[in-house]
Amino acid sequence: MDLLNTLVDKGLRRELPTREEALAVLATSDDELLDVVAAAGKVRRQWFGRRVKLNYLVNLKSGLCPEDCSYCSQRLGSKAEILKYTWLKPEEASQAAAAGVAGGAKRVCLVASGRGPTDRDVDRVGKTIAAIKEQNEGVEVCACLGLLSDGQAERLKDAGADAYNHNLNTSEATYGQITKTHTYADRVDTVQKAHAAGLSACSGLIAGMGESDEDLVDVVYSLRGLDPDSVPVNFLIPFEGTPLAKEWNLTPQRALRILAMVRFVCPDVEVRLAGGREVHLRSMQPLALHLVNSIFLGDYLTSEGQAGQADLDMIADAGFEVEGAGTSTLPAHRSDLAAQAEAAAAPAGGCGSHGGGAPVCGSAEPAGAAEAAGCGSACGGCSGHAEAAPVRAQADAGGVRSDLVSVRRRGAGTDIAPNA
């Protein structure tokens, strides 16, 4: 297929596809699916070989959020029967993190519900980062605490954070239908603050909220404009008790097409398969490893994933390997850029110190600004949604599989051993 040959050539050259090409990937038929996966797989292997990076989530503070993100089980007014607890102590968080590291995770993602951290919260997380790094030599720590105020990214960096996550989640045009308590522009601002402080930026999306193909392409191009090092792709988990509980829009085939499109638009970026993979990809999960180079190990923030051992078995059975702690995730050209950005970030400047000008990710539409805020990353994946009206009808809706949604009852915030 000419389209796929063109996309492979562009991916190998780190060249941006056109919007039409990205849309065409989403429009391919199920009969073409294996060709699409094979093509995107060539790009994935060019930049990441057969390595799979494992990340481990620790929910530092669960539920009771004042924000209204409609996809989220921790939102204001959520009736989802999730675990609710306030800040874990540093030693509790470190204990949970250690389980993930023992299972093969090289990055620990510290997430807290809420609009954004107070300065006291930043201090608290700084102590947690220190405890984790003391117990787990060489581990990467990513913080995901919501919207950052001036100076907080720098303080997290000084405290030892390696990365900061804050997702854009959906297109600028539809953001206001998903969340009303903050704006898309707020979210963009926080990703830029993380960049400017020399933190590795992680920012992704949630698919399956009723968005159109154009919305998906919009948010992925906006992400590319922001130039994060990692892009988590969440598939909505429609939690009962949240506004989007009835939004079962995804099929495994649709999920794979979305992952392939993200890989073509962000060829050399860490594309991470995040929340919702078990629920929406189901037995097709191993195919996704040909598209992404990173997954979460074990459980999510408020829902349970498959057993950590099943994740490891899946990776081995599919012919991939867990990325070791001593291996750089990103290709050398991106690692070099990151190092330069970090060096330049000392006093902090505008945005884009990182990708600014890099051919890799920097192109396309500037990450528009609009509205939004709230916490970030994996929140989207693991939570659910609720009542906000779906943005648009989905072309290939999947079936309701609420039987696959399992609220987390183990690990952080409980007395039961974590899944890792």
Ligand code: SF4
């Ligand atoms: S996504 Fe984050 S900010 Fe939004 S409701 Fe959930 S926990 Fe709160």
